[in-house]
Amino acid sequence: MPEGRGIFITATDTSCGKTFVGSLLARAFKERGLKVGVMKPVETGCPLKEGRAFPEDTFRLIEASGFSAPLELVNPYRFTEPLAPTVAARLNGVTIEPELIEDSFRWISRLTDMTIVEGAGGIAVPLCEGLTMGGLAKRLGLVLVVVTPQRLGCINHTVLTMEYARSLGLDVRGVVLNHIEDKADESTPYNQGELEGLGIKVIGELPHISGVERLPDEIYTIATFLL
Numbered sequence: 082m083p084e085g086r087g088i089f090i091t092a093t094d095t096s097c098g099k100t101f102v103g104s105l106l107a108r109a110f111k112e113r114g115l116k117v118g119v120m121k122p123v124e125t126g127c128p129l130k131e132g133r134a135f136p137e138d139t140f141r142l143i144e145a146s147g148f149s150a151p152l153e154l155v156n157p158y159r160f161t162e163p164l165a166p167t168v169a170a171r172l173n174g175v176t177i178e179p180e181l182i183e184d185s186f187r188w189i190s191r192l193t194d195m196t197i198v199e200g201a202g203g204i205a206v207p208l209c210e211g212l213t214m215g216g217l218a219k220r221l222g223l224v225l226v227v228v229t230p231q232r233l234g235c236i237n238h239t240v241l242t243m244e245y246a247r248s249l250g251l252d253v254r255g256v257v258l259n260h261i262e263d264k265a266d267e268s269t270p271y272n273q274g275e276l277e278g279l280g281i282k283v284i285g286e287l288p289h290i291s292g293v294e295r296l297p298d299e300i301y302t303i304a305t306f307l308l
C-alpha cells in the first residue's frame with residue numbers, strides 16, 4: 082500500500098449518507114489491516130456541547146477508523162450554523178484557508194495508508210472564495226466517490242455531479258447507490274441500470290441498515306474496488 086492514498090467522499094446533496102458510507106468504509110479498510118485516517122475539513126450544523134460546537138460527523142469518522150490525531154487537524158473548521166461553509170464562515174468572521182486544510186491532510190496522509198475525506202453537502206458547494214468541494218478534492222489529489230440515494234431523482238442528480246466532476250478533471254471512481262430510506266420506490270429496480278447505461282460506474286449498492294454491529298457484505302465489495 083503506497084503511503085498517503087485517499088478518497089474524497091461527496092454526494093448528490095446533503096444528508097445522502099456520506100458519513101454513513103465513509104464510516105463503514107473506514108471499518109472495512111481497518112479490518113483489512115490498513116491504518117485509516119479521516120478528515121472532515123469543514124463541518125457545519127454542529128450542535129453545541131458544553132458551549133462548544135461539537136462536530137458529530139468528525140467524531141463518527143474518528144470512532145469508525147480508530148484514528149487518533151488532534152481534532153484541529155481532522156476537522157480544522159466547525160460551525161454551529163447549518164449552512165454552506167462559506168456562509169457559516171462569513172457569519173463567524175472566519176476565512177477558510179485551503180492551505181491549512183491541505184497541510185492537515187498531508188500530515189494525516191503521511192501517517193496512514195488510506196485517508197477518507199468527507200466533503201460538506203454536494204460537490205459544487207463553495208468552500209471559500211474561488212474553491213468548491215470538488216476543487217478541494219482536486220487540490221488534495223484525491224479520487225472521488227459519489228454517494229447517491231437510491232430513489233427517484235437520483236439519475237438527474239448523479240449526472241449533474243458527474244458532469245461537474247469531469248469539468249474539474251477529477252478522477253471519479255464511481256457511485257455508491259445508498260438505500261438511505263427503508264422503502265423502495267418505483268424507480269429502485271431501474272436506477273442502477275440507467276446510470277450504467279449513461280456510462281456511470283456504480284461501485285455497489287448499500288442496503289438500508291438499522292444496526293451496524295456487523296458490516297454488510299456490500300461494503301467489502303465497495304472497499305475492495307477502492308483499494
Ligand SMILES: Nc1ncnc2c1ncn2[C@@H]1O[C@H](COP(=O)(O)OP(=O)(O)OP(=O)(O)O)[C@@H](O)[C@H]1O
Nearest residue numbers: 092095096097098099100101202260261288289290
Ligand atoms: N444505508 C443506510 N441505512 C440506514 N441509515 C442510513 C443509511 N445511509 C444513511 N443513513 C442515515 O441517514 C442519515 C444521513 O446520513 P449521513 O449523515 O451519513 O449523510 P451525510 O451525507 O453525511 O450528511 P451531511 O451532508 O450532513 O454530512 C443519517 O442518520 C444516517 O445514519
Ligand SMILES: [Mg+2]
Nearest residue numbers: 099100138199
Ligand atoms: Mg456527513
